[in-house]
Amino acid sequence: MIKDPTHPRTVLRYCQKCGKEVQFDSQNFKSVCDHCGFQFYINSAAAVAAVIESDNGQVLFAVRGREPFIGMLDLPGGFIDVGETAENALMREINEELGANVTSSSYLGSFPNEYSYGGLTYYTLDLAYRCKVESLDNLKAQDDISGWEFHNLKEMDLELIGSTSMKNIVRFLQNE
Numbered sequence: 001m002i003k004d005p006t007h008p009r010t011v012l013r014y015c016q017k018c019g020k021e022v023q024f025d026s027q028n029f030k031s032v033c034d035h036c037g038f039q040f041y042i043n044s045a046a047a048v049a050a051v052i053e054s055d056n057g058q059v060l061f062a063v064r065g066r067e068p069f070i071g072m073l074d075l076p077g078g079f080i081d082v083g084e085t086a087e088n089a090l091m092r093e094i095n096e097e098l099g100a101n102v103t104s105s106s107y108l109g110s111f112p113n114e115y116s117y118g119g120l121t122y123y124t125l126d127l128a129y130r131c132k133v134e135s136l137d138n139l140k141a142q143d144d145i146s147g148w149e150f151h152n153l154k155e156m157d158l159e160l161i162g163s164t165s166m167k168n169i170v171r172f173l174q175n176e
């Protein structure tokens with residue numbers, strides 16, 4: 001097996017509880033400590049992605065202002081906080097990133113993703129929603145985005161998009 005330097009099995013080598021070296025159970029995706037019995041599960045973090053359309057049917061893409069994929073396109077959204085609903089995360093993220101108010105949303109589907117950050121691979125499940133916002137007139141690029149662009153989905157070049165799950169959301173919409 002090729003050793004992936006950012007895989008949790010490579011990076012998370014010590015028990016979170018007692019500090020001794022752990023075994024990684026690849027089948028159940030957890031580390032197991034033979035010393036104290038502690039088990040640590042690697043789970044997908046839940047995140048939301050918003051599909052916001054303009055009046056002429058173009059989709060809003062955020063320009064990423066931070067790594068990973070700085071400068072590349074992304075759908076607006078982000079991680080769901082612990083204890084938060086997906087719908088609330090959608091409203092909060094759109095407000096934080098674009099200064100816009102979500103007035104309605106409908107669920108499209110879920111899209112798994114993985115990416116390396118700070119030397120560790122993270123796993124997410126991105127929940128895509130079609131969203132309506134109060135107005136697209138006074139958007140502000142804030143938080144972790146540096147700008148926004150509208151694109152016609154049918155002609156969208158997927159290479160402009162950073163993450164695999166966002167590419168898959170656009171593919172899903174292109175085939176709708």
Ligand SMILES: [Zn+2]
Pocket residue numbers: 015016017018019020033034035036037038
């Ligand atoms: Zn332990």
